[in-house]
Amino acid sequence: MDAGPLLRVDGLTKRYPGVTAVDDLTLDLPRGRIGLVGANGAGKSTMFRLLLGLAHPTEGRIEVCGIDVASDPIRVRSRLGYMPEHDCLPLDQTAADVVSTFGELSGLPARAARQRASDILDLVGLDEARFRPISGFSTGMRQRTKLAQALVGDPELVLLDEPTAGLDPTGREEMLELVARLGSFGISVLMATHLLDDVQQVCDHVVMIDAGKLVVSGGTESLLERTGVVTIDVGGNGEALVGGLARRGITATVLDGLVEATIDGDDAMDALRDIVAELELPLFRLSTRLTSLDEVFVRRSRVPT
Amino acid sequence: MDAATGHERGAVYDRGYRPYEGPRGMRGAATFALYKASMRRALGLRRAWRQKVAPFVLLGVVTVPAIVNVGIGYVTRDRLADRFQIITYRQYVGVSAALLLFVALVAPDVMCPDRRQRVLPLMFARPLIGVDYVIAKVGAIGTILFAFSFLPQLVLFIGNMLVSNSALDYFTGHLDVLWKVPSAVIVLAMYYAVIGCAIASLTDRRIVAGAGVIGLFLLTSITSGIIVGDWELKGGSAAALINVLRLPLYLRDLIFLGHIDPDSPLNGVGGGGALATATYLAVLVAGIGVLWRRYRWVER
Amino acid sequence: MTPTPEAPVAAPAADLDPAIVADATVEVDAVSVWFGPKVALSELTCSFGAGVSGLLGPNGAGKTTLMRAITGLVGVNEGGIRVHGRDPRRDRAVHGRMALVPEDEAVPAGLTARQFVRYVADLHGVTDRGAPDGALRTVELLDVADRRVDTFSKGMRQRTKIAASLVTDPDILVLDEPLNGADPVQRAHLIALFKHLGGSGKTVIVSSHVLNEVERMSERVVVLVHGRLAAAGGHRAIRDAMDDTPRHVLIRSDRGRQLASALIGLDSVTGVTFDPKRDGLVVQTLQARALAVALPRLAKDASVRLLEVRPLDDSLESLFRELVR
Numbered sequence: 006m007d008a009g010p011l012l013r014v015d016g017l018t019k020r021y022p023g024v025t026a027v028d029d030l031t032l033d034l035p036r037g038r039i040g041l042v043g044a045n046g047a048g049k050s051t052m053f054r055l056l057l058g059l060a061h062p063t064e065g066r067i068e069v070c071g072i073d074v075a076s077d078p079i080r081v082r083s084r085l086g087y088m089p090e091h092d093c094l095p096l097d098q099t100a101a102d103v104v105s106t107f108g109e110l111s112g113l114p115a116r117a118a119r120q121r122a123s124d125i126l127d128l129v130g131l132d133e134a135r136f137r138p139i140s141g142f143s144t145g146m147r148q149r150t151k152l153a154q155a156l157v158g159d160p161e162l163v164l165l166d167e168p169t170a171g172l173d174p175t176g177r178e179e180m181l182e183l184v185a186r187l188g189s190f191g192i193s194v195l196m197a198t199h200l201l202d203d204v205q206q207v208c209d210h211v212v213m214i215d216a217g218k219l220v221v222s223g224g225t226e227s228l229l230e231r232t233g234v235v236t237i238d239v240g241g242n243g244e245a246l247v248g249g250l251a252r253r254g255i256t257a258t259v260l261d262g263l264v265e266a267t268i269d270g271d272d273a274m275d276a277l278r279d280i281v282a283e284l285e286l287p288l289f290r291l292s293t294r295l296t297s298l299d300e301v302f303v304r305r306s307r308v309p310t
Numbered sequence: 311m312d313a314a315t316g317h318e319r320g321a322v323y324d325r326g327y328r329p330y331e332g333p334r335g336m337r338g339a340a341t342f343a344l345y346k347a348s349m350r351r352a353l354g355l356r357r358a359w360r361q362k363v364a365p366f367v368l369l370g371v372v373t374v375p376a377i378v379n380v381g382i383g384y385v386t387r388d389r390l391a392d393r394f395q396i397i398t399y400r401q402y403v404g405v406s407a408a409l410l411l412f413v414a415l416v417a418p419d420v421m422c423p424d425r426r427q428r429v430l431p432l433m434f435a436r437p438l439i440g441v442d443y444v445i446a447k448v449g450a451i452g453t454i455l456f457a458f459s460f461l462p463q464l465v466l467f468i469g470n471m472l473v474s475n476s477a478l479d480y481f482t483g484h485l486d487v488l489w490k491v492p493s494a495v496i497v498l499a500m501y502y503a504v505i506g507c508a509i510a511s512l513t514d515r516r517i518v519a520g521a522g523v524i525g526l527f528l529l530t531s532i533t534s535g536i537i538v539g540d541w542e543l544k545g546g547s548a549a550a551l552i553n554v555l556r557l558p559l560y561l562r563d564l565i566f567l568g569h570i571d572p573d574s575p576l577n578g579v580g581g582g583g584a585l586a587t588a589t590y591l592a593v594l595v596a597g598i599g600v601l602w603r604r605y606r607w608v609e610r
Numbered sequence: 611m612t613p614t615p616e617a618p619v620a621a622p623a624a625d626l627d628p629a630i631v632a633d634a635t636v637e638v639d640a641v642s643v644w645f646g647p648k649v650a651l652s653e654l655t656c657s658f659g660a661g662v663s664g665l666l667g668p669n670g671a672g673k674t675t676l677m678r679a680i681t682g683l684v685g686v687n688e689g690g691i692r693v694h695g696r697d698p699r700r701d702r703a704v705h706g707r708m709a710l711v712p713e714d715e716a717v718p719a720g721l722t723a724r725q726f727v728r729y730v731a732d733l734h735g736v737t738d739r740g741a742p743d744g745a746l747r748t749v750e751l752l753d754v755a756d757r758r759v760d761t762f763s764k765g766m767r768q769r770t771k772i773a774a775s776l777v778t779d780p781d782i783l784v785l786d787e788p789l790n791g792a793d794p795v796q797r798a799h800l801i802a803l804f805k806h807l808g809g810s811g812k813t814v815i816v817s818s819h820v821l822n823e824v825e826r827m828s829e830r831v832v833v834l835v836h837g838r839l840a841a842a843g844g845h846r847a848i849r850d851a852m853d854d855t856p857r858h859v860l861i862r863s864d865r866g867r868q869l870a871s872a873l874i875g876l877d878s879v880t881g882v883t884f885d886p887k888r889d890g891l892v893v894q895t896l897q898a899r900a901l902a903v904a905l906p907r908l909a910k911d912a913s914v915r916l917l918e919v920r921p922l923d924d925s926l927e928s929l930f931r932e933l934v935r
Contacts, residue, residue: 044793057435060609078608079336079437087435093428102356109343110436112335118343121330128326144669154432159330170790173668173819174930190327199765199793202822240902275915282910287902291919302794 009071011036011162011193012056017065019051019217026051028217030065038188040204040225041197042302043214049197052214053164056195057082070161083112086155086163086192090170093151096140100131100150103139104157111158118157125153129183145176152183156192163187165196169203181207201298205229213302220305229295235274237264238290239281249280263290341442344433348450352416364415365454371408373462380469387473399487400566402463403494404559409458409502410527417451417506418519426514430607440605444507448601452503459495467491494562501558501594508597511604527555538575546582550575551589560586628843629832631659635782635813636680640689643675643837650675652837653689658782658815662808664824665817666926667834668934673817674713676834677784680815681710693782706734709775711768713786717759723770724755730774745773750799764791769800782813789823801827821926831926833933840933845926855932856880857898861905862890862918869914876904892922 012034019027026048043049054060056069058078067074069081095103104126108118126135129149134142139150148168155163168184169177185207187194198204204211204225211228213220221228239246243259250257250266253276257266268274281288296304354361375397382396424430433443467487474480509526510519534553538546551557553575560583563571570582579585626632634657643651651672667673678684679691682698682705691697696704718726727742738744746752749769754762759770768790775783788804789797804827808814818824824831825845833841833848841848863869870882870891878901881894895901898921909916922928 042794044795054609059434059607079439082435083334083336083437085435087432089428089431091428093432095423095427095429097357097423106343106347107432107436109347110340110433110438112339112437113330114333114335114339115343117330117332124328158436174666174821174927175668175934177819178927178931191329199791199797200820201794202820240899271915274917278906278916279910282906285903286906287899288906288916288919289898289902290921291916293918299794299798303798 013068020063036193037209038194039210040208084161086160088155088165090166100135107154108157144171162193232294234294235268239286336437340438344446376462376466383473413506414520414523418510418516421510422516434607444601455499498558504597508600530554546577629656634659637692642688662814662828664828664831671834672837708782709780711785731777734778745777749773784815825926858922860920864915872908
């Protein structure tokens with residue numbers, strides 16, 4: 006069950022009258038936590054429908070967990086969990102009842118469904134609240150219940166659509182923590198989100214799509230590049246540091262109260278350290294400027310018309 | 311030195327997630343689960359007490375004639391000449407207003423919230439397709455309608471058996487009832503289940519759906535009544551078939567009597583039986599067609 | 611104090627409470643608002659001026675109530691709100707200078723983007739015929755201006771509402787989760803837009819849960835918790851004001867253990883942890899400056915190459931966590 010690629014997409018195209026939602030997409034994604042980021046009507050909901058076998062591709066094929074979606078969508082769906090972005094829970098039932106029923110709808114026998122519902126509700130942190138009707142739940146509790154119904158069938162892959170939407174910062178942190186843990190349970194995650202920060206924090210792999218076309222697909226780590234420019238915060242004494250660096254032949258400037266220096270190797274790093282020490286300046290921050298996923302995205306996606 | 315007492319060894323067994331290794335059903339299991347869940351919802355099980363009132367009051371109401379009949383039978387057990395039946399089995403497979411209200415109440419409650427609260431995407435992300443969904447929902451309503459129509463009949467039959475001179479004689483003398491009643495009840499239950507669910511599937515608001523069901527029945531029966539006119543005097547008319555509400559009763563009569571009831575608005579219409587059956591099937595097909603379209607979740 | 615020419619941001623005067631701003635356009639004075647038994651705002655005093663201010667807080671903290679009170683949609687039970695010196699609830703004139711972009715998605719059905727923005731412009735008596743298109747261009751919706759708003763995605767609907775708020779050229783813009791549903795490219799553009807608006811002298815109040823974006827957009831934040839003012843000011847300054855909580859600094863180097871044993875010897879260090887996930891040391895201290903001065907010397911003496919030094923609680927995220935704990 007753990008072997009094999011998670012998702013294989015080959016020349017996938019989906020055209021609607023007037024718009025091409027997916028345009029010749031080819032992907033080979035490993036198991037783990039994958040972030041799906043899109044711009045310009047990238048058709049994130051179309052992607053989910055295609056993966057669930059609820060829409061037929063105009064061209065190309067999709068393979069989820071080794072199963073061809075076109076030929077056996079039912080079996081694909083039995084391996085998937087889905088957490089939509091919109092409100093989708095029956096409000097007059099209790100969380101325990103809803104999750105248990107959805108467990109049965111995933112094909113689990115009634116007793117097993119009840120058992121798993123209880124386990125999963127523990128996992129997502131819904132305690133006594135699970136016996137209250139969902140109509141009284143806060144956004145955070147509803148999101149957790151939505152995640153619970155996606156997990157109750159023990160899926161191989163969960164599709165999460167903006168799981169942190171509407172959550173306050175604390176709730177967002179808790180949700181991201183939950184999502185991060187899913188990997189350790191052997192559950193892969195495909196998380197669609199507009200927040201690159203969430204992706205950087207939680208996902209091992211990123212897929213970026215712009216107007217239906219693939220922009221980039223790669224490991225999160227590998228996409229973040231080191232630039233060779235080092236940023237230093239010496240608390241307002243930037244000019245002194247720049248002077249000191251210049252005497253050693255290292256170019257640097259002051260920008261927004263911080264010093265940016267071009268460091269070309271280990272020796273230069275050590276020289277920087279020594280100069281700060283000699284000048285007895287406080288070293289508050291030292292970092293090699295990393296591009297953030299934001300910059301990667303903006304740089305590589307096309308300019309919206 | 312000693313045999314291990316167990317406290318030298320330790321292990322952690324559960325770190326928070328247990329994968330599911332057991333049997334996993336597909337469409338059949340999911341459909342059955344939805345069927346059960348829908349029945350629970352209709353009967354108000356696992357919900358507040360308020361939701362249970364309607365179904366069980368209804369059950370009480372429709373069983374009343376049976377109980378009254380048995381009561382009469384009991385009271386006149388020694389004076390057979392005074393005994394009368396207030397209701398025959400055939401008549402009992404009738405359209406009681408209570409049953410109608412029940413359909414108008416319960417079918418929307420079982421169909422509309424899924425659409426209104428946008429639960430349908432969660433359902434169809436599972437091993438369940440549109441056909442399965444419809445079968446489960448219609449099946450649930452149909453089963454309840456069947457049960458609520460059949461139980462009183464059972465009470466009537468058993469009661470009659472017990473108050474008669476010889477239960478065994480009664481039984482052997484009424485063997486035909488044993489197949490006629492269930493058949494007729496099925497014909498009725500399926501019909502109203504399909505219509506109720508089909509109308510409810512057209513909207514996401516329960517009140518609108520309920521009004522739609524009642525409206526359809528009311529409108530067609532009034533229209534038919536106007537067109538047919540005074541059939542007792544003039545004779546029956548095929549326009550009686552417009553009355554969507556009464557339609558299955560003609561089939562009931564075919565089952566019980568073998569022909570159209572002379573006391574019905576269809577009396578005297580040539581080929582009345584065949585026409586009634588054809589119209590019945592047409593309505594069923596139309597209802598199923600509506601349901602099929604409304605729950606087609608896979609786009610081409 | 612020489613004001614920087616391009617950004618007339620209202621700066622807190624040195625002796626003023628950071629919750630208060632000199633040259634304030636919006637003044638909230640000991641305001642309490644309750645709805646039946648629920649107290650939404652409790653004796654809140656703060657003010658807002660030119661520039662971008664972030665309004666933060668957990669769900670239910672009273673942010674929406676405050677925004678509605680400022681724009682006059684909701685009355686206050688105690689205290690008072692003054693916008694340009696007037697009561698926003700009663701004074702219609704000041705209304706025209708404010709715009710609120712709420713979070714809910716309700717958009718009138720059947721209108722195109724252009725029609726909607728034009729309608730709002732007409733409602734407010736905007737005479738400039740080019741204003742609607744100008745506003746739509748600012749939010750990059752000009753090419754879809756003739757499509758119906760109810761066919762738009764969430765992000766596009768939000769931008770339409772922002773355009774509608776801009777068309778009246780308000781002085782004061784109050785926005786609730788304006789970036790909701792926007793993809794990364796649109797987010798970057800909207801952030802730049804709000805910074806520009808703030809820089810040109812408008813009072814922009816943005817409420818958002820995405821803290822790193824609030825950090826990028828706003829110069830100061832106002833934090834509400836349970837209807838009360840929990841903190842206000844620049845977020846680094848707020849952090850500095852919380853001097854009873856220890857700071858954590860991540861230090862990555864080529865010889866962590868060596869550095870760790872040297873650091874333990876410092877008085878200013880209250881703890882050192884090895885963090886394998888971040889591949890470095892996390893040093894705990896109550897004296898951030900003393901640590902910062904000692905660190906380079908220590909590293910030099912031990913011949914340890916420093917690769918990264920990063921305060922972990924410098925962000926708005928960590929500040930928020932502390933405040934809400």
